[in-house]
Amino acid sequence: MQDSSVATATTDSLDNPLLQGWTTPFETPPFQEIAPEHFLPAFEQAFADHAAEIAAITNDPSAPDFANTITALERSGRLLNRVAAVFYDLVSADSNPALLEIDTEVSQRMARHWNPIMMNAALFGRIALLYGLRAKLALSGEEKRLLERTYTRFHRSGAGLDDKAKARMAEINERLAELGTAFSHHLLGDEQDWTLQLGDNDVDGLSDSFVAAAKAAATERGLPGKAVVTLSRSSVEPFLKSSARRDLREKVFKAFTARGNNGNANDNNAVISEILRLREETAKLLGFQTFAEYRLEDSMAKTPQAVRGLLERVWKPARARALADRDALQELIAEEGGNFKLAAWDWRYYAEKLRQRRANFDDAAIKPYLSLDNMILAAFDTATKLFGVTFSERKDVPVWHPDVRVWEVKDANGAHKGLFYGDYYARPSKRSGAWMTSLRDQQKLDGAVAPLIINVCNFAKGSNGEPSLLSPDDARTLFHEFGHGLHGMLSDVFYPSLSGTAVFTDFVELPSQLYEHWQEQPQVLRQFATHYQTGEPLPDDLLKRFLAARKFNQGFATVEFVSSALIDLEFHTQPAAAIGDIAAFERRELEKIGMPEEISLRHRPTQFGHIFSGDHYASGYYSYMWSEVMDADAFGAFEEAGDIFDPQVAKRLHDDIYAAGGSRDPEAAYVAFRGRPPEPDALLRRRGLLDAPEAA
Incomplete structure (x- = not known):
């Protein structure tokens, strides 16, 4: 059975596909019928429906129980979920000026809608009562997990604060929603505004497949017969790896790393500063000294110290390997008669040459x-x-x-x-x-x-x-x-x-x-x-x-990532007032960790959408590496079984990891699959960094 929840019919809803039942295969969104002007009325109806559902739960005269409170909350907001899912898919994957304008308004309205729900004292009282009685309730494992997660979500949203603090939290949430949307719009704007058109003399070193893709990108932008490099990573990375034109590599690299930092209408520096101030204020309202402490309390890592410990453990061998590779790349430049110092826009190009020499392999051969x-x-x-x-x-x-x-x-x-x-x-x-x-x-x-x-x-x-x-x-x-x-x-x-x-x-x-x-x-x-x-x-x-060749250049890749994760952590552990100028902060922090100047952050602050387009990965960019400790160890279960498709291991992987969703504690889920906690050195072994040279 599919979810066919539909808003109460109104005159407007009869003409709005978002408010009607969908007769498409599997009740999927009828995208060809949906226009930008349908979204605001649909959101209005969805907000109203959801508010009424929440009021009914809150004002239920019956004593709180799992069914009339937790299950009822799970059933609420279906129309809102449906409309929002379609809207955010289009905003991210196929936007236009009309959608982006609506997005600015919706982000604020969404915060304004959720604030009174997540800070509803009466509703939280019902949830807290059940949470306090959870050991006595006859709950299944999944029900207990849902009750715990529901309580945690409301508690961390400020439901237990006094009225003055709640009012301030609501203001902050609305402003953060507005700022996160502005950040992503600015980034998209800078990416859309820049291309490098390639003439016949500009394609030296570029593969036929890259040139074909550059021509397709030009056609997409209304330039048939031309070829352009765009600021999509899938265009920038191969260009930097293969273009023999150092001047063009520099131009592309600088444009790519300057996104959101051009002093124009799309500049993100002021946006970042305000986001950091408001996040810090949020954390303090909730009793935490820093946003990172608040954010990481509800994670596997638990504390900023645990995150820093992992990142620093990986940083030392990665930096040492990167410095050794840097010296080898500089020697290669000298061999070729170059009298310039290796720069960030040179690294990928000469790394490819070094890989060809050491492993007799380059990407162009396998593409x-x-x-x-x-x-x-x-x-x-x-x-x-x-x-x-x-x-x-x-x-x-x-x-x-x-x-x-x-x-x-x-x-x-x-x-x-x-x-x-x-x-x-x-x-x-x-x-x-x-x-x-x-x-x-x-x-x-x-x-x-x-x-x-x-x-x-x-x-x-x-x-x-x-x-x-x-x-x-x-x-x-x-x-x-x-x-x-x-x-x-x-x-x-x-x-x-x-x-x-x-x-x-x-x-x-x-x-x-x-x-x-x-x-x-x-x-x-x-x-x-x-x-x-x-x-x-x-x-x-x-x-x-x-x-x-898989482990080649892993020093570079790891430095690029870990430095970004460390910057994220520092942004959210240091006092916002002390951070000051964003570019100066970036330079200061990179100097502190000994960042090789020939390597740039994978995500410079003004384009770091993971942590500033919303807060899902704020203080959490480290997560990729935390998970990599587990994934490197987890694949070992198949290797130990002698079959990468071993049925018994695959069944445990399905049952304990992929199918379980959030119904289990993640540490317990991993141990159920692997039979033990992950082995930390698996990550360094996978990246070939266990035998890294000593850092200079």
């Missing part, structure tokens, strides 16, 4: 074997072998852009499991990066509700009908996001709030990063890495060289 379509099939086949799920493409499901594809997912018995949407190509209307989200989450509260799961990427599109060819990093990204997707698709819980990826941030990356391991397995590559023109399989010699 013809990594077509997007084949990597999608590889991700699907891996899921089939591990979990028994199958995928069949559907052409009858409405989508928001012609490039979006949809597959029906079925379980091992052939029963419908959900839908998977893949939106893979970069375009001006899409924000940068890659992510997983959902249009509907799995749950069983009112019958079996099947999920609608989305993966969005920004791969370069081939031109003139040529396939999109992926770099190894792109292929890994595809598997990563599909791992998140499986977390949503395989979810098997009763309550919506515990569905799929509704877990701690430093646990949510485990299913995604673990899934990356299969992408680089010889067994998978031999089957799916075939030449896009000839169909020939990946030659064994090239496969061996690819596998040997």
